[in-house]
Amino acid sequence: MIDLDGVYDPGRPNDRLLLGMKGSMSEFELGVLRTRMLDAARSKARRGELRISVPIGYVWHREIGLGFDPDLRVQETIRLVFARFRELGSARQVLLSLAAEGACFPRPSDGKRLVSFDWTPVRYRNVISVLKNPFYAGAYVYGKSQHRTEIVEGRARKSYGHGKPLEEWEVLLKDHHEAYVDWEEFERNQTLLAANAYGRAGGAKSGRGGRALLIGVLSCARCGRRLTVSYRGRQPSQAIYRCERPHQMLGLPRCLGFGSSRVDEVVAGELLRAVEPIAIEAALEAERRHMEHQAERRRMAELDLQKARYEASLAERRYAACDPDNRLIAAQLEKNWEAALRRVESCEARVASVSAPVPVAEVPDFAGLADDLQAAWNAPAVTTRARQRLLRTLIVNIIADVDEAAREVILTIHWQGGQHSQLRLTKPKSGEHGCRTPEEAMAVIRSMATRWSDAEIAAQLNRMGMRTGQGKSWTAHRVGSLRRVRGIHAYRSAEEDGEWLTQYEAAAALGISRHRLVRLINAGLIVAEQVVPGAPYQIRASDLQDQRVLAAVGRKGEPRRLGSKDQLSMFPDT
Known part of the structure; x- marks a missing residue:
């Protein structure tokens, strides 16, 4: 050597x-x-001068250093992701919203240089990478991941990319460069993303629809665990809140459980009462956000059109610069030019659809908006997901307990801002359901049952606008079934003692028509009673033997005008 x-x-x-x-x-x-x-x-990174790789939306300039990407379309796309998350509060919902609008996300086509991009349909990893990257909050971060060494089959193997908690990052310089969002909003986003990760410690299920309004919000007052939802019935329409974890994990008895229908209704009513004072301001704010959303869509469509026109002009110049005899290259350039022109047409159509003039509507009167909140909450077009999102905007948590002795469900609502309120509602007994006949209808049935037939009772209930417990109209069969269940005696003509007469029976006894009998009642000559306004008349048989009644009935051959003590004569005696 x-x-x-x-x-x-x-x-x-x-x-x-x-x-x-x-x-x-x-x-x-x-x-x-x-x-x-x-x-x-590391020393250079502590000063924020080490040129690390930057995410999409930033570039290292040779002269001015780190700054926003000069492509406005890239900037607007990043800002759009943060705006939608600020509005929807869920990364999954942001993805669905952008995908429904046909939004695209830039994908580098030149490696780490971040100079040219391919615009592809947005994906979930694009959304979550933007929301979780502190670089977009103006923070310079170095050393936020680490490598680990493990012994695999007797050999040491290293794995890289294991994230570390924020407290263990080697370098964290806030306000280092221009930011898309501030650091406070970034922290709120991380808290919300962590809370949406249902199943982890301290996590809460986000509003994802379903039939239960309070899923992921209720906590057990006895063990502190989240209440789960189970469904029962042939069609899983009835939801039940249960503290199921001790039973599943430890084999212990369930802490508590109760049905969802009454609890959801009571909490929804409490929520609407809290929203009523700010209903008008909320409506105006919703209208403002809707207009901002429309302007944002229009701007994104215009940026897409500008980019498509530039690519079309570039493809045209490339085709013009090509030698026509070189058909292998000219044919491909011609196809690229045609594809660019088709994209321009699609972008123009999109801009036209977004920029279409909306009919100018009159400014609504918001004075009665607070009275219409209940109707708006129960509107068929409002989904359970929307109700859950509104609920989670105002309510942090609800602690539930059951007082078995009093048969009551106790709900302690923790509102945003630190306020608390408590609700107590009766827990239904076993076999008791919510399809109960209103007490007003039961009072009418009890008062009319012994004097009127089931058909007449059903007709009177329908005239009064009352419904059954299932929201149906009344029939004689339904009235009879309810009477038998409640033990109310029925109307039987054979048991009549003749003391009280119906309108038809009284007219037949006097030998006059029913219309003439009504005139006598209105004139006050015959005293008639009604159970409720609009119900059939009930006339005492002894009142028909009054001399004034007989005199009025006996007058024949002359106009049947009834005298009144308050009426003045047209020709007084002078």
């Missing part, structure tokens, strides 16, 4: 010793150099 210092024979002990010492010194020197280089990189 020969180097600059001499010739060595590995067969000799002295030469082998010298070669070994030189090798060890060279290896140690390489380690020292590597350590010095890493220390220099």
Whole structure:
């Protein structure tokens, strides 16, 4: 072996010793150099001067250093992701919203240079990478991941890219460069993303629809665990809140459980009462956000059109610069030009659809908006997901407990801002359901049952606008079924003692028409009673023998005008 210092024979002990010492010194020197280089990189990173790889939306300028990408379309796309998450509060919903609008996300086509991009349909990893990257909050971060060494099959293997908690990052410089969002909003986003990760410690299920309004919000007052939802029935429409974890994991009895229908209704009513004072401001804010959303869509479509027109002009110039005789290249350039022109047409159509004039509507009167909140909440077009999102905007958590002695469900609502309120509602007994007949209808049935038939009772309930417990109209069969269940005696003509008469029976007894009988009732000559306004008349048989009634009935051959003590004569005696 020969180097600059001499010739060595590995067969000799002295030469082998010298070669070994030189090798060890060279290896140690390489380690020292590597350590010095890493220390220099860390020192430069602590000053925020180390040029690390930056995410999409930023570039390193040769003269001015780190700054926004000069492509406005890239900037607007990044800002759009943050705006949608600020509005929807879920990375999954941001993806669905952008995908429904046909939005695209830039994908580098030149490696790490971030100069040219291919615009592809947005994906979930694009959304989550933007939301979780502190670089977009103006923070310079270095050393936020680490490598780990494991012994696999007797050999040491290293794996890289393991994230570290924020407290263990080597370098964190806030307000280092221009930011798309501030650091406070970034922290709120991380908290919300962590809370949406249902199943982790401290996590809460986000509003994802379903039939239960309070899923992921209720907590057990006895063990502190989240209440789960189970469904029962042939069609899983009835939801039940249960503290199921102790039973599943430890084999212990369930802490508590109750149905969802009454609880959801009571909490929704409490929520609407809290929203009523700010209903008008909320409506105006919703209208403003809708207009901003429309302007944002229009701007994104215009940026897409500008980019498509530039690519079309570039493809045209390339085709014009090509030698026409070189058909292999000219044919491909012609196809690229045609594809660019088709994209221009699609972008123009999109801009036209977004910029279409909207019919100018009159400014609505918001004075009665607070009274219409209940109707808006129960509107068929409002999904459970929207109700859950509104609920989670105002309510942090609800602690649930059951007082078995009083048969009551106790709900302690923790509102945003630190306020608390408590609700107590009766827990239904086993077999009791929510399809109960209103007490007003039951009062009418009890008062009319012994005097009127089921058909007449059903007709009167329908005239009063009352419904059954299932929201249906009344029939004689339904009235009879309800009477038998509640133990109310029925109407039977054979049991009549003749003391009270119906309108038809009284007219037949006097030998007059029903219309003439009504005139006598209106004139006050015959006293008639009604159970409720609009119900059939009930006339006492003894009242028909009054002399005034008989005199009025006996008048024939002359106009049947009834006298009144308050009426003045047209021709008074003078």
